[in-house]
Amino acid sequence: MEYFLQQLINGVTLGSIYGLIAIGYTMVYGIIGMINFAHGDIFMVSTMISLVAVVLILSIGITAVPVILLLLLLVSLLLTSLYGWTVERMAYRPLRGSFRLAPLISAIGMSIVLQNYIQNAQGADKKSFPTLIPGYMSFFNEGSFPVILQYSQLSVMVVTVVVLCIFTWLVTKTSLGRAQRACEQDLKMAALLGVNVDRTISLTFVIGAALAAVAGLMHLIYYGVTDFYAGFVVGIKAFTAAVLGGIGSLPGAVLGGLTIGLIETFFAGYVSVDYKDVAAFSILAIVLIFLPSGLLGRPEVEKV
Protein backbone atom coordinates (compact mmCIF):
# COMPACT_ATOMS: atom_id res chain seq x y z
CA MET A 1 0.00 0.00 0.00
CA GLU A 2 2.72 2.44 0.96
CA TYR A 3 4.74 1.40 -2.03
CA PHE A 4 1.72 1.97 -4.24
CA LEU A 5 1.23 5.47 -2.79
CA GLN A 6 4.87 6.29 -3.40
CA GLN A 7 4.61 5.24 -7.04
CA LEU A 8 1.42 7.22 -7.36
CA ILE A 9 3.19 10.38 -6.19
CA ASN A 10 6.10 9.78 -8.54
CA GLY A 11 3.76 9.01 -11.42
CA VAL A 12 1.64 12.11 -10.99
CA THR A 13 4.78 14.27 -10.90
CA LEU A 14 6.09 12.78 -14.10
CA GLY A 15 2.63 12.83 -15.66
CA SER A 16 2.25 16.56 -14.93
CA ILE A 17 5.38 17.27 -16.94
CA TYR A 18 4.20 15.08 -19.83
CA GLY A 19 0.78 16.73 -19.72
CA LEU A 20 2.21 20.25 -20.02
CA ILE A 21 4.27 19.25 -23.05
CA ALA A 22 1.43 17.24 -24.60
CA ILE A 23 -0.74 20.37 -24.74
CA GLY A 24 1.75 21.88 -27.18
CA TYR A 25 1.47 18.89 -29.52
CA THR A 26 -2.29 18.73 -29.34
CA MET A 27 -2.91 22.47 -29.83
CA VAL A 28 -0.72 22.65 -32.89
CA TYR A 29 -2.30 19.53 -34.31
CA GLY A 30 -5.75 20.94 -33.63
CA ILE A 31 -5.12 24.11 -35.58
CA ILE A 32 -2.95 23.08 -38.53
CA GLY A 33 -3.20 19.30 -38.45
CA MET A 34 0.51 18.79 -38.11
CA ILE A 35 2.62 16.97 -35.53
CA ASN A 36 5.30 19.40 -34.43
CA PHE A 37 8.14 16.97 -33.92
CA ALA A 38 10.42 19.80 -32.83
CA HIS A 39 8.26 20.41 -29.77
CA GLY A 40 10.25 18.01 -27.59
CA ASP A 41 13.38 19.92 -28.53
CA ILE A 42 11.72 23.20 -27.65
CA PHE A 43 11.29 21.62 -24.21
CA MET A 44 14.97 20.69 -24.21
CA VAL A 45 15.98 24.21 -25.25
CA SER A 46 13.90 25.57 -22.39
CA THR A 47 15.82 23.44 -19.89
CA MET A 48 19.06 24.87 -21.31
CA ILE A 49 17.72 28.41 -21.04
CA SER A 50 16.81 27.78 -17.40
CA LEU A 51 20.22 26.29 -16.80
CA VAL A 52 22.10 29.26 -18.22
CA ALA A 53 19.72 31.64 -16.46
CA VAL A 54 20.20 30.02 -13.07
CA VAL A 55 23.97 30.35 -13.37
CA LEU A 56 23.61 34.03 -14.25
CA ILE A 57 21.12 34.67 -11.47
CA LEU A 58 23.30 32.97 -8.86
CA SER A 59 26.38 34.79 -10.11
CA ILE A 60 24.80 38.21 -9.57
CA GLY A 61 24.21 37.19 -5.97
CA ILE A 62 20.49 36.55 -5.77
CA THR A 63 19.96 33.76 -3.26
CA ALA A 64 16.29 33.94 -2.25
CA VAL A 65 14.78 30.79 -3.77
CA PRO A 66 11.31 32.22 -4.58
CA VAL A 67 12.96 35.14 -6.42
CA ILE A 68 15.24 32.79 -8.33
CA LEU A 69 12.32 30.59 -9.36
CA LEU A 70 10.22 33.51 -10.46
CA LEU A 71 13.07 34.99 -12.49
CA LEU A 72 13.81 31.61 -14.04
CA LEU A 73 10.20 31.11 -14.99
CA LEU A 74 10.01 34.56 -16.51
CA VAL A 75 13.23 34.30 -18.53
CA SER A 76 12.49 30.78 -19.66
CA LEU A 77 8.90 31.59 -20.64
CA LEU A 78 9.95 34.59 -22.70
CA LEU A 79 12.92 33.05 -24.48
CA THR A 80 11.28 29.66 -25.10
CA SER A 81 8.19 31.35 -26.52
CA LEU A 82 10.47 33.26 -28.82
CA TYR A 83 11.99 29.96 -29.97
CA GLY A 84 8.52 28.52 -30.57
CA TRP A 85 7.50 31.57 -32.55
CA THR A 86 10.70 31.57 -34.61
CA VAL A 87 10.49 27.87 -35.44
CA GLU A 88 6.95 28.32 -36.74
CA ARG A 89 7.94 31.40 -38.70
CA MET A 90 11.02 29.86 -40.28
CA ALA A 91 10.20 26.20 -40.71
CA TYR A 92 6.41 25.89 -41.03
CA ARG A 93 4.82 29.09 -42.27
CA PRO A 94 6.64 29.13 -45.63
CA LEU A 95 5.29 25.62 -46.22
CA ARG A 96 1.68 26.43 -45.53
CA GLY A 97 -0.38 25.46 -48.55
CA SER A 98 2.28 22.96 -49.53
CA PHE A 99 1.65 19.23 -49.42
CA ARG A 100 0.73 17.74 -46.09
CA LEU A 101 3.99 15.99 -45.32
CA ALA A 102 6.18 19.02 -46.00
CA PRO A 103 5.85 20.70 -42.58
CA LEU A 104 6.22 17.32 -40.90
CA ILE A 105 9.55 16.74 -42.61
CA SER A 106 10.52 20.31 -41.82
CA ALA A 107 9.66 19.65 -38.16
CA ILE A 108 11.97 16.65 -38.02
CA GLY A 109 14.66 18.80 -39.60
CA MET A 110 14.06 21.53 -37.05
CA SER A 111 14.38 18.96 -34.28
CA ILE A 112 17.80 17.93 -35.58
CA VAL A 113 18.85 21.56 -35.96
CA LEU A 114 17.92 22.40 -32.37
CA GLN A 115 19.66 19.32 -30.95
CA ASN A 116 22.86 19.98 -32.85
CA TYR A 117 22.78 23.66 -32.09
CA ILE A 118 22.57 22.96 -28.36
CA GLN A 119 25.16 20.19 -28.60
CA ASN A 120 27.56 22.61 -30.23
CA ALA A 121 26.75 25.56 -28.03
CA GLN A 122 26.58 23.75 -24.67
CA GLY A 123 28.51 20.54 -25.20
CA ALA A 124 27.29 16.98 -25.23
CA ASP A 125 27.69 16.12 -21.55
CA LYS A 126 24.91 16.00 -18.99
CA LYS A 127 24.39 19.28 -17.16
CA SER A 128 23.28 19.41 -13.57
CA PHE A 129 20.98 21.96 -12.09
CA PRO A 130 21.35 23.11 -8.48
CA THR A 131 18.81 21.78 -6.00
CA LEU A 132 16.55 24.75 -5.44
CA ILE A 133 13.77 23.06 -3.50
CA PRO A 134 15.29 20.60 -1.02
CA GLY A 135 13.49 18.68 1.70
CA TYR A 136 10.53 16.37 1.84
CA MET A 137 7.54 15.30 3.85
CA SER A 138 7.30 11.72 4.93
CA PHE A 139 4.24 9.70 5.86
CA PHE A 140 3.69 6.25 7.38
CA ASN A 141 6.98 6.56 9.23
CA GLU A 142 6.02 3.73 11.60
CA GLY A 143 5.66 1.21 8.81
CA SER A 144 8.38 -0.58 6.92
CA PHE A 145 8.12 1.72 3.90
CA PRO A 146 7.77 5.48 4.60
CA VAL A 147 6.11 7.38 1.77
CA ILE A 148 8.09 10.42 0.71
CA LEU A 149 6.70 13.48 -0.94
CA GLN A 150 9.57 15.74 -1.95
CA TYR A 151 8.86 19.44 -1.89
CA SER A 152 10.10 19.57 -5.48
CA GLN A 153 7.40 17.05 -6.45
CA LEU A 154 4.81 19.06 -4.59
CA SER A 155 5.88 22.22 -6.45
CA VAL A 156 5.67 20.43 -9.80
CA MET A 157 2.08 19.43 -9.03
CA VAL A 158 1.07 22.83 -7.66
CA VAL A 159 2.66 24.75 -10.54
CA THR A 160 1.04 22.41 -13.06
CA VAL A 161 -2.40 22.95 -11.54
CA VAL A 162 -1.93 26.73 -11.46
CA VAL A 163 -0.60 26.87 -15.02
CA LEU A 164 -3.44 24.68 -16.28
CA CYS A 165 -5.99 26.96 -14.60
CA ILE A 166 -4.46 30.03 -16.26
CA PHE A 167 -4.29 28.20 -19.57
CA THR A 168 -7.92 27.03 -19.35
CA TRP A 169 -9.03 30.56 -18.57
CA LEU A 170 -7.04 31.87 -21.53
CA VAL A 171 -8.54 29.40 -23.97
CA THR A 172 -12.16 29.44 -22.79
CA LYS A 173 -12.73 32.99 -21.61
CA THR A 174 -10.56 35.44 -23.54
CA SER A 175 -11.08 36.66 -27.10
CA LEU A 176 -7.62 35.35 -28.01
CA GLY A 177 -8.62 31.89 -26.89
CA ARG A 178 -11.90 32.16 -28.71
CA ALA A 179 -10.11 33.08 -31.93
CA GLN A 180 -7.77 30.15 -31.33
CA ARG A 181 -10.66 27.71 -30.93
CA ALA A 182 -12.44 29.18 -33.94
CA CYS A 183 -9.35 28.60 -36.07
CA GLU A 184 -9.15 25.08 -34.74
CA GLN A 185 -12.77 24.35 -35.73
CA ASP A 186 -12.86 26.12 -39.10
CA LEU A 187 -9.76 27.96 -40.23
CA LYS A 188 -11.35 29.44 -43.34
CA MET A 189 -14.48 30.66 -41.60
CA ALA A 190 -12.40 32.28 -38.87
CA ALA A 191 -10.54 34.21 -41.57
CA LEU A 192 -13.83 35.27 -43.18
CA LEU A 193 -14.89 36.73 -39.84
CA GLY A 194 -11.72 38.77 -39.59
CA VAL A 195 -9.40 36.56 -37.55
CA ASN A 196 -5.79 36.98 -38.58
CA VAL A 197 -5.06 33.29 -39.05
CA ASP A 198 -1.28 33.60 -39.28
CA ARG A 199 -1.16 35.50 -36.03
CA THR A 200 -3.39 32.95 -34.32
CA ILE A 201 -1.19 30.09 -35.49
CA SER A 202 1.86 31.95 -34.18
CA LEU A 203 0.07 32.42 -30.89
CA THR A 204 -0.62 28.71 -30.71
CA PHE A 205 3.07 27.93 -31.07
CA VAL A 206 3.94 30.57 -28.48
CA ILE A 207 1.47 29.13 -25.94
CA GLY A 208 2.71 25.59 -26.62
CA ALA A 209 6.31 26.69 -26.14
CA ALA A 210 5.45 28.59 -22.96
CA LEU A 211 3.89 25.45 -21.46
CA ALA A 212 6.94 23.47 -22.54
CA ALA A 213 9.07 26.07 -20.77
CA VAL A 214 7.16 25.52 -17.54
CA ALA A 215 7.55 21.78 -18.01
CA GLY A 216 11.27 22.27 -18.65
CA LEU A 217 11.79 24.16 -15.43
CA MET A 218 9.73 21.60 -13.49
CA HIS A 219 11.78 18.81 -15.03
CA LEU A 220 15.01 20.48 -13.90
CA ILE A 221 13.72 21.11 -10.41
CA TYR A 222 12.64 17.49 -10.07
CA TYR A 223 15.39 15.59 -11.90
CA GLY A 224 18.19 18.12 -11.76
CA VAL A 225 19.86 17.12 -15.04
CA THR A 226 19.46 17.81 -18.73
CA ASP A 227 21.39 17.46 -21.96
CA PHE A 228 20.98 18.25 -25.65
CA TYR A 229 19.14 14.97 -26.20
CA ALA A 230 16.71 15.31 -23.29
CA GLY A 231 13.89 16.48 -25.53
CA PHE A 232 13.71 13.38 -27.64
CA VAL A 233 12.35 10.70 -25.32
CA VAL A 234 10.33 13.13 -23.22
CA GLY A 235 8.91 14.66 -26.39
CA ILE A 236 7.92 11.32 -27.87
CA LYS A 237 6.28 10.33 -24.59
CA ALA A 238 4.35 13.58 -24.43
CA PHE A 239 3.31 12.95 -28.01
CA THR A 240 2.15 9.48 -26.94
CA ALA A 241 0.20 11.18 -24.16
CA ALA A 242 -1.46 13.52 -26.67
CA VAL A 243 -2.44 10.57 -28.88
CA LEU A 244 -3.70 8.58 -25.91
CA GLY A 245 -5.83 11.51 -24.74
CA GLY A 246 -7.13 12.06 -28.25
CA ILE A 247 -5.02 14.34 -30.41
CA GLY A 248 -6.66 17.75 -30.68
CA SER A 249 -8.30 17.54 -27.27
CA LEU A 250 -6.83 19.80 -24.57
CA PRO A 251 -8.25 17.99 -21.52
CA GLY A 252 -7.24 14.79 -23.29
CA ALA A 253 -3.60 15.92 -23.40
CA VAL A 254 -3.51 16.44 -19.64
CA LEU A 255 -5.34 13.18 -18.96
CA GLY A 256 -3.06 11.35 -21.39
CA GLY A 257 0.02 12.88 -19.76
CA LEU A 258 -1.02 11.74 -16.31
CA THR A 259 -1.91 8.27 -17.61
CA ILE A 260 1.43 7.82 -19.37
CA GLY A 261 3.27 9.12 -16.29
CA LEU A 262 1.44 6.65 -14.06
CA ILE A 263 1.80 3.68 -16.40
CA GLU A 264 5.49 4.31 -16.79
CA THR A 265 6.06 4.71 -13.06
CA PHE A 266 4.01 1.69 -12.04
CA PHE A 267 5.65 -0.44 -14.68
CA ALA A 268 9.04 0.67 -13.40
CA GLY A 269 7.97 0.06 -9.81
CA TYR A 270 6.32 -3.33 -10.17
CA VAL A 271 7.74 -4.89 -13.32
CA SER A 272 11.01 -3.56 -14.60
CA VAL A 273 12.77 -0.22 -14.56
CA ASP A 274 14.70 -1.06 -17.70
CA TYR A 275 11.58 -1.62 -19.75
CA LYS A 276 9.53 1.39 -18.63
CA ASP A 277 9.84 3.02 -22.04
CA VAL A 278 8.54 -0.16 -23.64
CA ALA A 279 5.45 0.13 -21.47
CA ALA A 280 4.85 3.74 -22.48
CA PHE A 281 5.32 3.12 -26.18
CA SER A 282 3.28 -0.10 -26.15
CA ILE A 283 0.44 2.15 -25.09
CA LEU A 284 0.98 4.21 -28.23
CA ALA A 285 0.76 1.10 -30.40
CA ILE A 286 -2.28 -0.24 -28.57
CA VAL A 287 -4.10 3.09 -28.74
CA LEU A 288 -3.38 3.52 -32.42
CA ILE A 289 -4.72 0.04 -33.16
CA PHE A 290 -7.76 -0.17 -30.90
CA LEU A 291 -8.70 3.40 -30.02
CA PRO A 292 -7.41 5.64 -32.79
CA SER A 293 -9.36 8.69 -31.64
CA GLY A 294 -8.00 8.41 -28.09
CA LEU A 295 -9.73 8.72 -24.74
CA LEU A 296 -11.37 12.11 -25.24
CA GLY A 297 -10.84 12.65 -28.96
CA ARG A 298 -13.47 12.97 -31.61
CA PRO A 299 -13.68 10.42 -34.38
CA GLU A 300 -12.22 11.71 -37.63
CA VAL A 301 -15.60 11.90 -39.32
CA GLU A 302 -16.54 15.40 -40.33
CA LYS A 303 -20.16 16.20 -41.04
CA VAL A 304 -20.59 18.22 -44.22
Add this chain to the structure above:
Amino acid sequence: MSEPLLSVQGVKTYYGNIIALRGVDVTVNSGEIVTLIGANGAGKSTLMMTIFGSPQAREGRVIYEGKDITRRRPDEIARMSMALCPEGRRIFPRMTVFENLQMGAIVTDGTGFDRDLERVFTLFPRLKERLQQRGGTLSGGEQQMLAIGRALMSRPRVLLLDEPSLGLAPLIVKQIFNALRELNRSEGLTVFLVEQNAYHALRLAHRGYVMVNGVITLTGTGKELLKRDEVRAAYLEGGKGGVEAAAGH
Protein backbone atom coordinates in the same frame (compact mmCIF):
# COMPACT_ATOMS: atom_id res chain seq x y z
CA MET B 1 -25.88 57.63 -60.49
CA SER B 2 -23.27 57.47 -57.74
CA GLU B 3 -20.47 54.97 -57.67
CA PRO B 4 -21.57 51.43 -56.78
CA LEU B 5 -20.74 50.11 -53.30
CA LEU B 6 -19.30 46.90 -54.67
CA SER B 7 -18.26 46.22 -58.21
CA VAL B 8 -16.72 43.17 -59.78
CA GLN B 9 -14.95 43.97 -63.03
CA GLY B 10 -13.90 41.34 -65.53
CA VAL B 11 -12.99 38.86 -62.82
CA LYS B 12 -11.44 35.55 -63.79
CA THR B 13 -10.85 32.94 -61.09
CA TYR B 14 -9.09 29.62 -61.43
CA TYR B 15 -8.81 26.52 -59.28
CA GLY B 16 -5.37 25.38 -60.26
CA ASN B 17 -5.56 25.45 -64.04
CA ILE B 18 -9.30 25.04 -64.21
CA ILE B 19 -11.16 28.23 -64.91
CA ALA B 20 -14.23 28.83 -62.74
CA LEU B 21 -15.12 32.44 -63.54
CA ARG B 22 -14.58 33.54 -67.13
CA GLY B 23 -14.73 37.30 -66.77
CA VAL B 24 -17.59 38.38 -64.54
CA ASP B 25 -19.00 41.88 -64.11
CA VAL B 26 -21.41 42.55 -61.28
CA THR B 27 -22.30 45.77 -59.47
CA VAL B 28 -24.10 46.19 -56.20
CA ASN B 29 -25.32 49.66 -55.24
CA SER B 30 -25.70 50.87 -51.69
CA GLY B 31 -29.07 49.91 -50.21
CA GLU B 32 -29.87 47.30 -52.85
CA ILE B 33 -30.69 43.64 -52.63
CA VAL B 34 -29.00 41.97 -55.58
CA THR B 35 -29.29 38.29 -56.29
CA LEU B 36 -27.21 35.94 -58.37
CA ILE B 37 -28.96 32.83 -59.57
CA GLY B 38 -27.68 29.91 -61.57
CA ALA B 39 -27.39 26.17 -61.62
CA ASN B 40 -25.17 24.08 -59.42
CA GLY B 41 -21.54 24.50 -60.44
CA ALA B 42 -22.10 27.71 -62.38
CA GLY B 43 -19.55 29.54 -60.25
CA LYS B 44 -21.87 31.46 -57.92
CA SER B 45 -20.10 30.50 -54.70
CA THR B 46 -16.74 31.03 -56.38
CA LEU B 47 -17.72 34.61 -57.19
CA MET B 48 -18.76 35.14 -53.57
CA MET B 49 -15.49 33.77 -52.27
CA THR B 50 -13.48 35.69 -54.88
CA ILE B 51 -15.01 38.94 -53.65
CA PHE B 52 -13.74 37.95 -50.20
CA GLY B 53 -10.26 37.19 -51.48
CA SER B 54 -10.28 33.39 -51.09
CA PRO B 55 -9.39 32.40 -53.78
CA GLN B 56 -8.16 35.65 -55.27
CA ALA B 57 -9.08 36.66 -58.79
CA ARG B 58 -6.33 35.99 -61.30
CA GLU B 59 -7.58 38.73 -63.60
CA GLY B 60 -9.95 41.65 -63.17
CA ARG B 61 -10.68 43.78 -60.15
CA VAL B 62 -12.98 43.87 -57.14
CA ILE B 63 -13.75 47.42 -56.01
CA TYR B 64 -15.44 48.06 -52.67
CA GLU B 65 -16.20 51.56 -51.36
CA GLY B 66 -13.91 52.90 -54.08
CA LYS B 67 -10.96 50.75 -52.93
CA ASP B 68 -9.39 47.92 -54.88
CA ILE B 69 -9.68 44.84 -52.65
CA THR B 70 -8.69 42.22 -55.23
CA ARG B 71 -5.43 41.38 -53.47
CA ARG B 72 -6.61 41.75 -49.87
CA ARG B 73 -6.71 38.83 -47.43
CA PRO B 74 -10.13 37.65 -46.21
CA ASP B 75 -9.53 38.91 -42.69
CA GLU B 76 -8.63 42.36 -44.03
CA ILE B 77 -11.81 42.45 -46.09
CA ALA B 78 -13.84 41.39 -43.05
CA ARG B 79 -12.52 44.49 -41.32
CA MET B 80 -13.88 46.74 -44.07
CA SER B 81 -17.51 46.27 -42.94
CA MET B 82 -18.26 43.50 -45.38
CA ALA B 83 -19.61 40.20 -44.09
CA LEU B 84 -20.02 36.81 -45.72
CA CYS B 85 -22.30 33.93 -44.78
CA PRO B 86 -20.68 31.15 -46.76
CA GLU B 87 -22.22 28.08 -48.27
CA GLY B 88 -22.99 25.40 -45.70
CA ARG B 89 -23.31 28.00 -42.91
CA ARG B 90 -20.04 27.00 -41.26
CA ILE B 91 -21.10 27.50 -37.68
CA PHE B 92 -18.37 26.71 -35.17
CA PRO B 93 -19.84 23.43 -33.98
CA ARG B 94 -18.10 23.18 -30.61
CA MET B 95 -18.77 26.75 -29.57
CA THR B 96 -21.94 27.96 -27.96
CA VAL B 97 -24.39 30.15 -29.85
CA PHE B 98 -23.19 33.06 -27.75
CA GLU B 99 -19.54 32.40 -28.59
CA ASN B 100 -20.41 32.12 -32.27
CA LEU B 101 -22.02 35.55 -32.07
CA GLN B 102 -18.98 36.88 -30.21
CA MET B 103 -16.83 35.62 -33.06
CA GLY B 104 -18.95 37.66 -35.44
CA ALA B 105 -18.15 40.77 -33.45
CA ILE B 106 -14.36 40.44 -33.39
CA VAL B 107 -13.90 43.10 -36.05
CA THR B 108 -15.75 45.63 -33.89
CA ASP B 109 -14.15 47.37 -30.94
CA GLY B 110 -16.63 45.78 -28.54
CA THR B 111 -18.71 48.86 -27.86
CA GLY B 112 -22.33 48.36 -28.76
CA PHE B 113 -22.05 44.59 -28.48
CA ASP B 114 -25.18 44.32 -26.35
CA ARG B 115 -27.15 46.45 -28.78
CA ASP B 116 -26.03 44.31 -31.73
CA LEU B 117 -26.97 41.20 -29.77
CA GLU B 118 -30.45 42.58 -29.12
CA ARG B 119 -30.84 43.35 -32.81
CA VAL B 120 -30.03 39.74 -33.70
CA PHE B 121 -32.44 38.44 -31.04
CA THR B 122 -35.20 40.67 -32.39
CA LEU B 123 -34.70 39.21 -35.85
CA PHE B 124 -34.27 35.62 -34.68
CA PRO B 125 -35.79 35.12 -31.21
CA ARG B 126 -34.95 31.42 -31.39
CA LEU B 127 -31.27 32.20 -30.94
CA LYS B 128 -31.93 33.77 -27.57
CA GLU B 129 -33.45 30.51 -26.31
CA ARG B 130 -30.44 28.56 -27.58
CA LEU B 131 -27.77 30.92 -26.33
CA GLN B 132 -25.72 28.42 -24.29
CA GLN B 133 -26.26 25.50 -26.65
CA ARG B 134 -23.42 24.32 -28.86
CA GLY B 135 -23.64 25.44 -32.47
CA GLY B 136 -23.33 21.90 -33.76
CA THR B 137 -26.49 20.79 -31.93
CA LEU B 138 -28.75 23.36 -33.61
CA SER B 139 -31.16 22.45 -36.40
CA GLY B 140 -30.33 23.52 -39.94
CA GLY B 141 -32.68 26.49 -39.80
CA GLU B 142 -31.31 27.63 -36.47
CA GLN B 143 -27.77 27.30 -37.79
CA GLN B 144 -28.67 29.50 -40.75
CA MET B 145 -30.17 32.09 -38.40
CA LEU B 146 -27.00 31.91 -36.34
CA ALA B 147 -24.84 32.30 -39.45
CA ILE B 148 -26.73 35.43 -40.48
CA GLY B 149 -26.78 36.71 -36.90
CA ARG B 150 -23.04 36.14 -36.62
CA ALA B 151 -22.46 38.08 -39.83
CA LEU B 152 -24.65 40.95 -38.61
CA MET B 153 -22.66 41.21 -35.37
CA SER B 154 -19.84 42.79 -37.37
CA ARG B 155 -22.18 45.65 -38.37
CA PRO B 156 -21.64 45.20 -42.09
CA ARG B 157 -22.58 47.69 -44.79
CA VAL B 158 -22.93 44.83 -47.23
CA LEU B 159 -23.89 41.26 -46.45
CA LEU B 160 -22.95 38.48 -48.85
CA LEU B 161 -25.16 35.43 -48.45
CA ASP B 162 -24.49 32.12 -50.11
CA GLU B 163 -27.54 29.86 -50.44
CA PRO B 164 -29.24 30.65 -47.15
CA SER B 165 -32.25 28.53 -48.13
CA LEU B 166 -30.29 25.36 -48.81
CA GLY B 167 -31.86 22.35 -47.15
CA LEU B 168 -34.35 24.33 -45.11
CA ALA B 169 -38.10 23.92 -44.69
CA PRO B 170 -40.18 26.44 -46.71
CA LEU B 171 -41.45 28.11 -43.57
CA ILE B 172 -37.92 28.76 -42.30
CA VAL B 173 -36.86 30.02 -45.74
CA LYS B 174 -39.72 32.49 -45.63
CA GLN B 175 -38.71 33.63 -42.17
CA ILE B 176 -35.11 34.17 -43.25
CA PHE B 177 -36.05 36.04 -46.41
CA ASN B 178 -38.44 38.22 -44.42
CA ALA B 179 -35.61 39.03 -42.04
CA LEU B 180 -33.43 40.08 -44.98
CA ARG B 181 -36.17 42.25 -46.43
CA GLU B 182 -36.68 43.86 -43.04
CA LEU B 183 -32.95 44.55 -42.59
CA ASN B 184 -32.79 46.11 -46.02
CA ARG B 185 -35.88 48.23 -45.56
CA SER B 186 -35.34 49.51 -42.04
CA GLU B 187 -31.56 49.80 -41.94
CA GLY B 188 -30.63 50.10 -45.58
CA LEU B 189 -28.41 47.02 -45.40
CA THR B 190 -27.01 46.11 -48.81
CA VAL B 191 -27.43 42.43 -49.59
CA PHE B 192 -25.80 40.32 -52.28
CA LEU B 193 -27.55 36.99 -52.35
CA VAL B 194 -26.57 33.82 -54.15
CA GLU B 195 -29.46 31.42 -54.56
CA GLN B 196 -30.65 28.32 -56.30
CA ASN B 197 -34.11 29.06 -54.99
CA ALA B 198 -34.62 31.52 -57.85
CA TYR B 199 -38.27 32.31 -57.30
CA HIS B 200 -37.90 33.57 -53.73
CA ALA B 201 -34.61 35.29 -54.47
CA LEU B 202 -35.92 37.19 -57.49
CA ARG B 203 -39.03 38.26 -55.63
CA LEU B 204 -36.93 39.60 -52.80
CA ALA B 205 -34.23 41.28 -54.89
CA HIS B 206 -34.23 44.65 -56.58
CA ARG B 207 -31.96 43.35 -59.30
CA GLY B 208 -30.68 39.97 -60.36
CA TYR B 209 -27.97 38.31 -62.39
CA VAL B 210 -28.07 34.89 -64.01
CA MET B 211 -24.83 32.96 -64.20
CA VAL B 212 -24.14 30.05 -66.50
CA ASN B 213 -20.76 28.31 -66.65
CA GLY B 214 -18.78 31.12 -65.09
CA VAL B 215 -20.27 34.01 -67.08
CA ILE B 216 -23.21 36.34 -66.51
CA THR B 217 -25.78 35.66 -69.21
CA LEU B 218 -28.70 37.81 -68.11
CA THR B 219 -29.34 40.76 -65.88
CA GLY B 220 -32.34 42.87 -64.97
CA THR B 221 -34.67 43.76 -62.14
CA GLY B 222 -36.04 40.91 -60.11
CA LYS B 223 -39.48 41.27 -61.68
CA GLU B 224 -38.11 41.35 -65.21
CA LEU B 225 -36.08 38.23 -64.70
CA LEU B 226 -39.03 36.41 -63.19
CA LYS B 227 -40.91 36.97 -66.46
CA ARG B 228 -38.12 35.94 -68.80
CA ASP B 229 -38.81 32.65 -70.51
CA GLU B 230 -35.25 31.36 -70.28
CA VAL B 231 -35.20 32.04 -66.54
CA ARG B 232 -38.55 30.38 -66.04
CA ALA B 233 -37.53 27.38 -68.06
CA ALA B 234 -34.15 26.89 -66.48
CA TYR B 235 -34.66 27.86 -62.86
CA LEU B 236 -38.35 28.08 -62.02
CA GLU B 237 -40.00 25.24 -63.87
CA GLY B 238 -36.62 23.60 -64.22
CA GLY B 239 -37.59 20.72 -61.96
CA LYS B 240 -39.67 19.13 -64.71
CA GLY B 241 -37.47 20.17 -67.60
CA GLY B 242 -34.40 18.96 -65.78
CA VAL B 243 -35.88 15.55 -65.14
CA GLU B 244 -36.97 15.19 -68.76
CA ALA B 245 -33.60 16.28 -70.04
CA ALA B 246 -31.90 13.79 -67.78
CA ALA B 247 -34.27 11.00 -68.82
CA GLY B 248 -33.79 11.84 -72.51
CA HIS B 249 -30.06 11.18 -72.48
